[in-house]
Amino acid sequence: MVKHHLFWPVAVLAALLLFNFIYSPDFFSIIVRNGNLYGSLIDILNFGSPLIIVALGMTLVIALGGIDLSVGSVVAIAGAISCLLISKGTDQSAWSLVLMAIGVSIAVAIVLGLWNGVLVSIFGMQPIIATLILMVAGRGVAQLIADGQIITVSSKTYNYLGAGSLAMLPFSIFIVAAMFILVSLLTRRTALGLYIESIGCKPTASRLAGIRSRTVMLAVYMFCGLCAGIAGLILSSNVSSADGNNAGLWYELDAILAVVIGGTSLNGGRFSVTGTLIGALIIQTLTTTIYMTGVPPEITLVVKAFVVLVVCLVQSESFRKAIVARWKTRHYPAEREVKQHV
Amino acid sequence: MGVTDKQQPVLQMSGIHKHFPGVKALTNVSFRLFPGEVHALMGENGAGKSTLIKVLTGVYSIDQGTVELEQKAIRIGSPMDAQQAGISTVYQEVNLCPNLSVAENIYIGREPRRFGRIVWNEMNRNAEQLLKRRMNLEIDVTLPLHHYSVAVQQLIAIARAISISAKVLILDEPTSSLDRGEVLQLFAVMSRLKSEGLAILFVTHFLDQVYEISDRITILRSGELIGEYRASELPRIDLVSKMIGKELHLLEELPKEAKSANEGKEPFLQATALGKKGSIEPVDMAIMKGEIVGLAGLLGSGRTELARLIFAADKADSGEVLIEGAKGGVHSPRQAIDNAIAFCSENRKLEGIIDDLTVRENIILALQASKGWFQTISKKRQIEIADEYIKALNINPPNPEHLIKNLSGGNQQKVLLARWLLTRPKLLILDEPTRGIDIGAKAEIQKLVLSLAREGMSVLFISSELEEVLRVSDRIVVLRDRHKVQEMQGEELSQSNVMKAIAGG
Numbered sequence: 001m002v003k004h005h006l007f008w009p010v011a012v013l014a015a016l017l018l019f020n021f022i023y024s025p026d027f028f029s030i031i032v033r034n035g036n037l038y039g040s041l042i043d044i045l046n047f048g049s050p051l052i053i054v055a056l057g058m059t060l061v062i063a064l065g066g067i068d069l070s071v072g073s074v075v076a077i078a079g080a081i082s083c084l085l086i087s088k089g090t091d092q093s094a095w096s097l098v099l100m101a102i103g104v105s106i107a108v109a110i111v112l113g114l115w116n117g118v119l120v121s122i123f124g125m126q127p128i129i130a131t132l133i134l135m136v137a138g139r140g141v142a143q144l145i146a147d148g149q150i151i152t153v154s155s156k157t158y159n160y161l162g163a164g165s166l167a168m169l170p171f172s173i174f175i176v177a178a179m180f181i182l183v184s185l186l187t188r189r190t191a192l193g194l195y196i197e198s199i200g201c202k203p204t205a206s207r208l209a210g211i212r213s214r215t216v217m218l219a220v221y222m223f224c225g226l227c228a229g230i231a232g233l234i235l236s237s238n239v240s241s242a243d244g245n246n247a248g249l250w251y252e253l254d255a256i257l258a259v260v261i262g263g264t265s266l267n268g269g270r271f272s273v274t275g276t277l278i279g280a281l282i283i284q285t286l287t288t289t290i291y292m293t294g295v296p297p298e299i300t301l302v303v304k305a306f307v308v309l310v311v312c313l314v315q316s317e318s319f320r321k322a323i324v325a326r327w328k329t330r331h332y333p334a335e336r337e338v339k340q341h342v
Numbered sequence: 343m344g345v346t347d348k349q350q351p352v353l354q355m356s357g358i359h360k361h362f363p364g365v366k367a368l369t370n371v372s373f374r375l376f377p378g379e380v381h382a383l384m385g386e387n388g389a390g391k392s393t394l395i396k397v398l399t400g401v402y403s404i405d406q407g408t409v410e411l412e413q414k415a416i417r418i419g420s421p422m423d424a425q426q427a428g429i430s431t432v433y434q435e436v437n438l439c440p441n442l443s444v445a446e447n448i449y450i451g452r453e454p455r456r457f458g459r460i461v462w463n464e465m466n467r468n469a470e471q472l473l474k475r476r477m478n479l480e481i482d483v484t485l486p487l488h489h490y491s492v493a494v495q496q497l498i499a500i501a502r503a504i505s506i507s508a509k510v511l512i513l514d515e516p517t518s519s520l521d522r523g524e525v526l527q528l529f530a531v532m533s534r535l536k537s538e539g540l541a542i543l544f545v546t547h548f549l550d551q552v553y554e555i556s557d558r559i560t561i562l563r564s565g566e567l568i569g570e571y572r573a574s575e576l577p578r579i580d581l582v583s584k585m586i587g588k589e590l591h592l593l594e595e596l597p598k599e600a601k602s603a604n605e606g607k608e609p610f611l612q613a614t615a616l617g618k619k620g621s622i623e624p625v626d627m628a629i630m631k632g633e634i635v636g637l638a639g640l641l642g643s644g645r646t647e648l649a650r651l652i653f654a655a656d657k658a659d660s661g662e663v664l665i666e667g668a669k670g671g672v673h674s675p676r677q678a679i680d681n682a683i684a685f686c687s688e689n690r691k692l693e694g695i696i697d698d699l700t701v702r703e704n705i706i707l708a709l710q711a712s713k714g715w716f717q718t719i720s721k722k723r724q725i726e727i728a729d730e731y732i733k734a735l736n737i738n739p740p741n742p743e744h745l746i747k748n749l750s751g752g753n754q755q756k757v758l759l760a761r762w763l764l765t766r767p768k769l770l771i772l773d774e775p776t777r778g779i780d781i782g783a784k785a786e787i788q789k790l791v792l793s794l795a796r797e798g799m800s801v802l803f804i805s806s807e808l809e810e811v812l813r814v815s816d817r818i819v820v821l822r823d824r825h826k827v828q829e830m831q832g833e834e835l836s837q838s839n840v841m842k843a844i845a846g847g
Contacts, residue, residue, distance in 0.1 A: 210679040210711035
């Protein structure tokens, strides 16, 4: 069981939850208020949903041996566009207006992903540099769209996306579920997963085996853009406003972390979508825990960094081996050592 | 040489056990190495040679057993330990830094320093002297390593190894990419080092070379020790049968049936003036249906380059390729595959296997790639296919879910063959399909090639072993210095004719 690739992520998540339970026993309590479910667990799922979606897209990019630093900026741009379009409307809650705004911002997000994909696969740029361009420029673009302001909208229809509820649960959870199923189907029911793992592991060998790696790369970066766009919509709809400066700030780092904690190697190759889901939940739980335990705000990032370090060390096989070896040699009788060699 | 049994071995390994999950890599293996000898370690793929070497170099730790160096038990926990104990290794692929200078490569990590600064003059002078004195090599040590041929790089790697520590030198397949002259140069160096008292462990698949240079031979089979022999007392045929484990005259028995004439056969592929600047001058060539065409020539003569142009692994800058008479050409590997061409690269590690994937996934990869995203092969069907090929090609271990990186070289090669056979190619390009694999597997692959051609498949066969090219080919195209120099078939096909064409003049 320890050998299973999801063992450590699940163990870490369980440990975090257990800590929370000990710290505040009503952590697991879920109550019904106004016909909706409320509780810390629901909050984690709800607030974690944009991160999970971004991390899903990031998983595929990382499995390809790439990385996408621009997702945070794409989150901001998508939010800014949809809020701008809605704020210009006369009836902000009109379905047609909201759907149009959502459609346009998602299309833009996909085009931004395509841009990254073109730089990486056609011009052969290093992914970290190629996406750094959009990461930096994208923030500026988001602020330009919002004209340096925070755009607020008052649209009940749009607000439903990030703050509404369905069947007593936050609606965003259903979006996450849909995206998770979509990614799983795409990668395991079509050959896309095999192609991605193959290219991520050995690009040249994959090309010689006849895989159209360019097409796959373009598709994956576009998908990552799509994920970031959806996350941007959820975030901005949740607060009914778009802040080009701060929306989705540092999302790329949390997403990369979620992927890595979930067990997908930054070297590319094998990936685990379920692992990423758990990884993102670990990060969101950690964030919630830190706020809940009342860590002073000026050191929350330090605490988070420390916990992440521990999580990564626990998951590292060589680190575990080193610890175990230490432990064993402590109890290793010197006589045995001598006998073996004589 | 002066190896007598009274002498003490410099290295003695006894009762070595090493298990991997599901595999007993070494079972109670003993091995000794005397100073001043060249000792050949022989065995088929999966015999445990690599494991034994990795134990010696500290890559693997042993489950049981002892390793003694100069009568003292040692523990080799890491490659660093091995180096410090005096055991150096030069691998098949030279693993130095191609864009550092020769001198830097030799002294990297232990540069002569004064006040914390590297003394370049001293380093270059030392490197020059080292190469001249011990390798008989006079070259400019300030040039980057990639400036020199693989053979010279090999010698530089050896120089680095012995300058670090000089008790035991392990040479793992050092000759697999060297030509005859370079091999002789290497052997001269080996003889000299031997006479200076160094113990050399030599791993190779070339039987000729074993007898040319070795004093003793240790044979492993399936992770067990078969025996240690003096090279002079072990006839070649005994060596082979001990390695394979049964009396086998496989190679001699290959059907040397009358090679059919090509008259009346239609061409599958016709290339006119196909070439690429700096890699191969324009070549005209045709491959008939059901014909095996051998490409002969020295390393760097343009063999591989020509094959890569045909498959469009590299882009040609001149010429035209007709496939079954049709124009349109081939501009990418993808198109080549669509035209029923398959290409098994010589670089198995980089261009062949996908390490992290299973044997099953590696086998179906090319077929799945040609089917596209949505037309997937069901897992059940994948396993059926994998099992079928594992059985047909005798792939070991016979488990489709094994990661390919854990297989031996010969078995990886068979998986790659399976990958391509599954696409039902009409033209199969095999670039060094038997390099670095054992005799048994070699014979199997050669047989397979012959039977595929009999069923109508065209094959383009490239190998550094002339004997092998001659054995399988209906026709041989000889390349020299990036030019096609001659084509021969039928009666003309003989070792001496091809040799003459290769040598030229």
